[in-house]
Amino acid sequence: MKIWSPLFLALLAHACGESTASSDLDIVAGRADQTWGSSVVLVSDTALGSCTGTALTSRHVLTAAHCVQGGTGKPYVNIYGPGQALPQKNSLAVLKFDLPAGIDASRLDFQADDQRFADLAVLTLAEPLPTSIKPLPLASSYPGRGATVLAVGTGEHDRTLNAGAEMRSRSARTYSTSDSSGSIVMAAAYTNKGDSGGPIVFRGSDGRWQQLGILNGTVEYQQNILDRYTSVHEARNRLWIQKIISAR
Incomplete structure (x- = not known):
């Protein structure tokens, strides 16, 4: 990523x-940022x-x-x-x-x-x-269900202590059709302990990265564990x- x-x-x-996400799906499976x-x-x-x-x-x-x-x-x-x-x-x-x-x-x-x-x-x-x-600017629009965003966090890496607070990220997809309730549910769980408060971001129509939400944790939905974010776009x-x- x-x-x-x-x-x-x-x-x-x-x-x-x-998160109860498996280690091959969460942010810890993302790529470390060297920049x-x-x-x-x-x-x-x-x-x-x-x-x-x-x-x-x-x-x-x-x-x-x-x-x-x-x-x-x-x-x-x-x-x-x-x-x-x-x-x-x-x-x-x-x-x-x-x-x-x-x-x-x-x-x-x-x-x-x-x-x-x-x-x-x-x-x-x-x-x-x-x-x-x-x-990081707040999002000016909600991209809708199925939108590809980038999830970023400094949580545990492969269930081990992230002593250096290394950033990792990976692409994710939104599941919520709207963020009018103030929350955004994702299509899967990619996060881990320590990623709370971390953002999901996407490029707006002007090409700039925008912050869409920050991680609350996980929620169970139809027997699936999904990431849930607080929307910072919601009015x-x-x-x-x-x-x-x-x-x-």
């Missing part, structure tokens, strides 16, 4: 979704597990609510060095994180007050990300994200 852009972050946090260099950051916490996230602006990172709500530590951002190394002393503090009203990840309740699906969290950083990290989720990153 093609690895494509320096826009992702790994988030070490309290709890992240585990990140110093363009990827790792967001760390003293809580358990690991998650993935994306840059929204130079001061904001998007991930899943269940990755941060209930964590015991305060996240911080580590900047990758050349060759995907993680320098010991190169970090940015996280001032706060925001969740949609009504979300209670501790009870696995991802329905916001208006009943939309919204497993979302926006982290506000104490200082800007380096200029090498380019924000209410998109408006909430834009409100948070626009706040002064």
